[in-house]
Amino acid sequence: GSVSRLWEGDYVRIRGYQREVSHWCSQAIYTTLNIKPSFNHWLLKDKKRKFIHQAETIVKSQKSQSEKANALVILEAVRSLYKTTSPTQFGILGARLDQLIR
Numbered sequence: 001g002s003v004s005r006l007w008e009g010d011y012v013r014i015r016g017y018q019r020e021v022s023h024w025c026s027q028a029i030y031t032t033l034n035i036k037p038s039f040n041h042w043l044l045k046d047k048k049r050k051f052i053h054q055a056e057t058i059v060k061s062q063k064s065q066s067e068k069a070n071a072l073v074i075l076e077a078v079r080s081l082y083k084t085t086s087p088t089q090f091g092i093l094g095a096r097l098d099q100l101i102r
Helices: 002-008 014-032 050-060 065-082 087-101
Strands: none
Touching (some): 065 087
16 A cells, blocks of 8 residues: 555656656665566456455464465455556566565
């Protein structure tokens, strides 16, 4: 939610914000984390209930309550970003999501 508001906000310097956030994300994703995009990830499939299904899977898992809460927050952040990303970015989001909520 907050990332989406920052990205789509009506600020005087919005282009600069977008450029810097985009650059920071690309550096963090490609150099530090060395994430390889997953182009057959469930994010790329055309299922209407994909986020609901994933949330249910997290809730039913054997993780602690704290781990489940963290995974659900991450899933919600990805759902928010999903609305404004390109198909190439879906693969990156999916790969990172898998690393974070394992």
